[in-house]
Amino acid sequence: MSAKSNKLVTLDEYIIQSQNRFPGATGELSQLLRDIGLAAKIISREVNKAGITSLLGADGSTNIHGESVKKLDLFADQQLISALDRSLITCMVISEENDGIVRLNSQGGKYIVYLDPLDGSSNIDVNVSIGSIFSIYMREARFDPNLVESDALQPGVRQVAAGYVLYGSSTIMVYTTGMGVSAFTLDPSIGEFILSDDDFQMPEHGRIYSINEGSYNSWELGLKKYIKYCQEEDDETGRPYKARYIGSMVADVHRTLIKGGIFIYPASKRYPNGKLRLMYECNPLSFIIEQAGGISTDGERRIMEIMPDALHQETPIFIGSKKNVEKVKEFLKEYREEVVS
Ligand code: P6P
Numbered sequence: 001m002s003a004k005s006n007k008l009v010t011l012d013e014y015i016i017q018s019q020n021r022f023p024g025a026t027g028e029l030s031q032l033l034r035d036i037g038l039a040a041k042i043i044s045r046e047v048n049k050a051g052i053t054s055l056l057g058a059d060g061s062t063n064i065h066g067e068s069v070k071k072l073d074l075f076a077d078q079q080l081i082s083a084l085d086r087s088l089i090t091c092m093v094i095s096e097e098n099d100g101i102v103r104l105n106s107q108g109g110k111y112i113v114y115l116d117p118l119d120g121s122s123n124i125d126v127n128v129s130i131g132s133i134f135s136i137y138m139r140e141a142r143f144d145p146n147l148v149e150s151d152a153l154q155p156g157v158r159q160v161a162a163g164y165v166l167y168g169s170s171t172i173m174v175y176t177t178g179m180g181v182s183a184f185t186l187d188p189s190i191g192e193f194i195l196s197d198d199d200f201q202m203p204e205h206g207r208i209y210s211i212n213e214g215s216y217n218s219w220e221l222g223l224k225k226y227i228k229y230c231q232e233e234d235d236e237t238g239r240p241y242k243a244r245y246i247g248s249m250v251a252d253v254h255r256t257l258i259k260g261g262i263f264i265y266p267a268s269k270r271y272p273n274g275k276l277r278l279m280y281e282c283n284p285l286s287f288i289i290e291q292a293g294g295i296s297t298d299g300e301r302r303i304m305e306i307m308p309d310a311l312h313q314e315t316p317i318f319i320g321s322k323k324n325v326e327k328v329k330e331f332l333k334e335y336r337e338e339v340v341s
Helices: 011-020 028-047 071-086 121-126 213-218 221-231 249-259 278-291 322-340
Strands: 058-062 068-070 090-095 111-119 130-138 159-167 171-176 181-187 192-197 208-210 262-265 295-297 317-320
Touching: 011 028, 011 181, 011 192, 028 071, 028 111, 028 130, 028 159, 028 171, 028 181, 028 192, 071 090, 071 111, 071 121, 071 130, 090 278, 111 121, 111 278, 121 130, 130 249, 130 278, 159 249, 159 278, 171 249, 171 278, 208 249, 213 221, 221 322, 249 262, 249 278, 249 317, 262 322, 278 295, 278 317, 295 322, 317 322
Parallel strands: 090 111, 208 262
Antiparallel strands: 058 068, 111 130, 130 159, 159 171, 171 181, 181 192, 262 317, 295 317
16 A cells, blocks of 8 residues: 555544544444554554464364364463453453353443454464454444344444454554545554555556456356456456455455455355355455445345345455456346346
8 A cells, every 4th residue: 555644643643633634423332442452552563473483373172153263373362361351341352252242341342343353263273364343333223232133233324443463474464434535554573553645546457367266166146257357368458367265354355355356256156155254254354445436245235235034144245446356246237137138
């Protein structure tokens, strides 16, 4: 990301400055974002030395999706939940590492937080970038003070904030509160996230497509035709596009945000509803991409308008630059209509 800011601005300073723009702000959301920033610094430290500590490798358990849980997953989950618990403004957390809702000490807290504590954790052992994803909702006022799962089943358009931390060659935190996309880079020498961009807009078109082509044979025809379109020669649209696939959604979507293009995780024979989770992977990253001028869809519906009926439900996702996503939607529509007619 190109640095638009000349003066060094830390995450905490930026959050306070942003809050001051809203006279009615109570400072609670600011505190919540700072809590996540603190947990991210601690997780970054452990991720960057996992190879020389006991945190590498699986802990023997599996999560709700039957995936092997890596020790760093649990560490990240614990750090984020305890950071949120300390400031008593979050009433519950839903995380990939916990089957149901995690009720925090402040049952009266006004926020609900979804977490993918360490997305891409299958890449930990091979030193590939991984990330933490968060999605923040307001708890809806109800007469019954007892927290239930349905309090957390809100569509992505109701997110009050969302973002991610990418633990890569450097540690980057990207978030939005609906007023544009802000990006920060961790300076380990002072332990502070430093502002690198405060209103990032992504390219309207990109020359990179990102999808796991190993599941090609089980894709719908329109998607197969779109990927072949990406591979054809065409100077006007800069095709053939480049294929890039890291296997960590946060890293693939961050590259798409910066360079443009499209990331796709479709429905397939193995994952009939897609593999990626709506509430703590697709919605938060869609909020970021939309705020940066992009589009995010399940092939038909805007991701953030999907009404969830389960905490851990999956969805197919086509996310990225406006022109790239519009093009794949054309192919899907054309060949779905052919099937119907
Ligand atoms: P596949 C990582 O396990 C993850 O949940 C996402 O971060 C990533 O985009 C996807 O799964 C990769 O899945 O099937 O291509 O290995």
